[in-house]
Amino acid sequence: MRVQKRISRVFPKFYQHALALVFAVNEINEDPKILPNVTLGFHIYDNFFDAMMTYRTTLDVFCKSHSFSPNYKCDAHKNPIVAIGGLGSDTTFRMDNILSLYKIPQFMYGTYYPEESNPGRVPSFYRMVPTEAPQYMGIVWLLQHFGWTWVGLFVVDGAMGEDFLQTLEYYFSHNEICSAFTQRIPEGANLKFSNEFYKIASEIYSRFMKDIANVFILYGENLTFTWLMTVFYFLGDPHKGTTTLLGKVWIMTTQVDFMLSGLQRHMDLQQFDGAISFTIHSKDPPGFIEFLQNIQPYKNKADGFLKDFWEQAFDCSFPNPGIPTENSCMEEESLESLPDALFEMHMTCHGYSIYNAVYSVAHALHVIDTSRSSHKAILPSKRFELQHLKPWQLYPFLQGISFNNSVGEAVFFNDEREVEGGFDIVNMVTTSNRTFQRVKAGSVHPKDLGGKEFIINEDIIMWHRTFKQMLPVSVCNNYCPPGYQKKKKEGYKFCCYDCEPCPDGKISNKIDMSSCFSCPEDQYSNMKRDGCIPKIKSYLSYEEPLGISLASLAISLSLIKLWVLGIFLKYRDTPIVKANNRALTYTLLVSLMLCFLSSLLFLGKPGKVTCLLRQPSFGIVFSVAVSCLLAKTTIVSLAFMATKPGSRMKKWVGKNVSNSIVLSCSLIQASICTMWLATSPPFPDLDTFSVTEEIILQCNEGSTAMFYCVLGYMGLLAIASFVVAFLARKLPDSFNEAKFITFSMLAFCSVWVSFLPTYLSTRGKYMVAVEIFSILASSAGLLGCIFSPKCYIILFRPELNSKEQIRKR
Structure with a gap:
């Protein structure tokens, strides 16, 4: 087994991809359970990060010669049955242009452009990386979780970058997130220092330094991070060789890796401290770290890449005969001593994808080797050997492959020939010695796993040191505070x-x-x-000062009215009491006393009984009182009309007429109140809107129309009494009450006319207080205007309370 040396310069971190392939092949060849008596081999080629060299090295797989003829088979050269590569989508599809001619399955372990990798168009692809759709939603969920709505975008220029922008902007617009700016990074970015480089680099650095966004999303290729590190290094502080420390949060997609070239070994990674990276889920296979620890140039002489890697990784040179060497590579170097940005001892996600790809091929070959009899249509030869397997014969076995790898994770292809899997959310914590630590802080799953599509543990995330471990904020303006x-x-x-x-x-x-x-x-x-x-429950209670005052006033006026009634009963046989119908006077006094007492029904917490009795009792007793006054003035007028010779009014003068007036007028009001109570009676209610800070406990009148009918009828009686009394005010009589009734009704009407606007403009307990005050004021007006002159004569001028005084008048 020998690795072909094809390169002169190596990015040290990419070397792990080759070592993951070697490790997987060694494991399979040493495992007696998989492909016993079969040894896997491989060739590794490099494309120099150049499109034309991709075609050149791919053709070199099939025919070693100075001239190349696509789709021509060289008999002297054994063609491979599968190809693994490449890392970038451009490399992958250029390889496919050649591999598809030979129908060779291609395992892609790096990035891919979804539109170009349509399974219907490229049937030879098997993708070892999951689709990017969960990653887009993972980015959105991450931004929403931390409340970041103002985000800067650094995107590689080209078709992949545009597709990323269109998709992400769609998700942003539906989740209330905005892109602060979009800065494009040159596709296939290299480290050539030219005027164009400084122009683009200055624009990028300006965006980074001046924009208020604290969160940046970086979407690019494998070398994008390397190129961006160069920008920050030379534009930050080139004299000190460090970048300007500025607190930002970098969110990096799966295509971007913390990676430096050998020339960048002295660059500081602290600008990217606390970055959040979405990576394809991966684990360390057992024995992989030990395998890396044993890598040495003096032990692995068949590895044509190792010396070039070693020289760049450790900045040393292997001695050449006859050429003096200043910094010679010694046997003491080990991969463990390298910074993580140059080489990681843990298997990267790309290495894990290559590892699974090798095992997928091995399991497919194992299935073919153990079940040839059931697949005669595909493998017709009875003496078929794996060495004679054609690449196209591997397709049906790869599609149905399913196995658990050495770390216990299931590997299989879905209908779109891609490996099912999720993404890890990794916190990149850098240190001062130009290395970093990957801390898994969450994950994104492509399917619903009981509501755990997105998992994040923010407690273990270490942010950039300038944030002092406070949660970074990235918004267009300050948050609106409560209120x-x-x-x-x-x-x-x-x-x-x-x-x-x-x-x-x-x-x-x-x-x-x-x-x-x-x-x-x-x-x-x-x-x-x-x-x-x-809200405070509010009603006019007996305990508060206003309630106490009104209750005291009502009781006091009732006692005064009772005292007046006692005086009139004591002096019931005197002329002043007998005049103008003594029975009407007693009825008037009792009704006025009841008027004072009816006001007490408006005090206290409203209940069913009090709400039913309030307005009807007030309306009826007041109607009785006003009816008595109407009867008094009517009888006086009729009496003087009856004294005229030949008058027919004598038959109308008497107690029956006065009693009829009082009863008929009172019964009409009682009928209105009865109809009110029968159709829409008052009931206890809560008013939560009239007063902002209170819940008013009140009596809902039920029917507002009936309430105003009661008031209207009482007003009609008052006006009638006032008119009759006014007309009879000048009739000669020693004890003519018409003048006093006129003044009393004037006061009565004034109180109730002013009551309506005041009642309608107040709310809560003050509305009740207005009605109580109106009842007491109008009743007191009747009491004072009508009975105070008579009480004065009875008590202080008894000489005027005689028949002689009546005869004189």
Whole structure:
């Protein structure tokens, strides 16, 4: 087994790809369970990172000569049955141009361009890497998890970069994420220092230094990181040979690897400290690290790559006869001493893909070797040997292959001839000695695994040291604090916005909320509009000062009214009491006392009974009182009309008329109240809207129309009483009450006319207080205007309370 030497310069990290192939082949050849008595061989070729050399080296696989003829078989040369490669999509498809002519299966272990790798167009492809779709969603989920909405994009120029941008921008627009800028990196970036290099490098470095974004996504090829490191190295601080430390978070896709060339061994990786890398899931096969530890140029002399790798990796030279050497390679060097950016002792994702590709071929050959009799259509010869297998005969066996590799993970191809698998989310922690450590911080799975498509453990992530382990923030503007909502900023992307305070009655209790929301009905927003406060239940109670005052006033006026009634009962036989119908006077006094007491129904917590009795009792007793006044003035007017000679009004003067007026007027009001209670009675209710900070416990009137009918009828009686009293105010009589009733009704009407606008403009317990005050004021007006003059005569001027005074008038 010998490896062909085809290169003069090696990127040290790529050498592990060849070693992964060698390790897998050695394992298979030493395993008696797989392909016993069969030895696998291989050839390794390099394309110098050049398109034309890809064709050259691919043709060299089939025919060793100075001239090449595609699709021509050289009899002296044994063709391979499979090919593994290449690392980049451009290399892969250029290889396919030649390999497809010979129908040789091709295992691709690096990046690929989805449109070009359509299985219908390229039937020879077997992809050892999963599709990129989960990676796109993984990037979006990662940004959403940390709240990063303003992200810079560094993308390799070309078809792959454009496809990445189109796909990612689609996901961004549907998940409220914006790209701060898009900076393209030259495709196939090399390290030639030219004017074009400095122009592009300066533009990239300017983006990096000046943009407010703290998160950058890097999508490129395998050498993109190497090229970007050169940009930061020379434009950061070329005199000191270090980059300017600036806290940023780099998110790198699977195609990008932490990798330096031998010439870059002294460059500092700390600018990329804390980077998040999406990598194809991989593990270390047992024995692989020990295999690498035994790699030495003096032990592996058949390896034509090893000396070139060793010289570049360790910056030394192997002695040539007759040529003096300043820095000779010694036997003490080991791969373990190399920085990770030059060479990793753990198997990389590309090495793991190559390892699985070799085992896929071996298992397919093993199936062929152990089941030839069941596949006569494909393998017709009875004396068939694996050495005579044609490449195209391997296809059906590869498609159905399924096995567990040495680390216990299943390997199989889906219908699109790609290996099923997910992506690891790796935190890259750099150190001062130009090495780094990969820390697995999460994963992305292509299928639903019980709601665990995306897993991230942010507690173990080490961010760039300038963040001091605080969560980095990458937004277009500062977050809107609680109490504010986002407002679109004209002329900017939707991720850029202004913050405006929440309107009255609404809150936002989290940062960066799109809109404020209303508090529950039993709560209201605080002054900062960032929380809700429970509303206080409010009603006019007996315990508060206003309730105590109104209750005391009502009871006091009732006692005064009771005292007046006592005076009138004591002096019931005096002329002033007998005048104008003594029974009506007693009825009026009792009804007014009930008016004062009815106001107490409006105090306290509303209940079913109190709500039913409040308005009807108030309306009925007031109607009785006003009806008594109407009867009094009517009787006075009729009495004087009956004194005229030949008048027919004498028959209308008497108690029956007055009683009829009181009863009929009161019954009408009672009928209205009965209809109200029967159709839509009042009931206890909660008012959560009228007063911001309170829940008002109130009596819902049920039917507002019936409520105003009660008030309207009472007003109609009051106006009628006022008109009749006004017309009778000048009739001669010693104890004519018409004047007093006129003033009392004027006061009564004034109170209730002013009551309506005041009642409608207030809310809560103050609305109830207005109604109580109106009841007490109007009742007190009737009491004062009508009975205070009579009480004054009875108590202080008894000489006027006599028949002689009546005769004089």
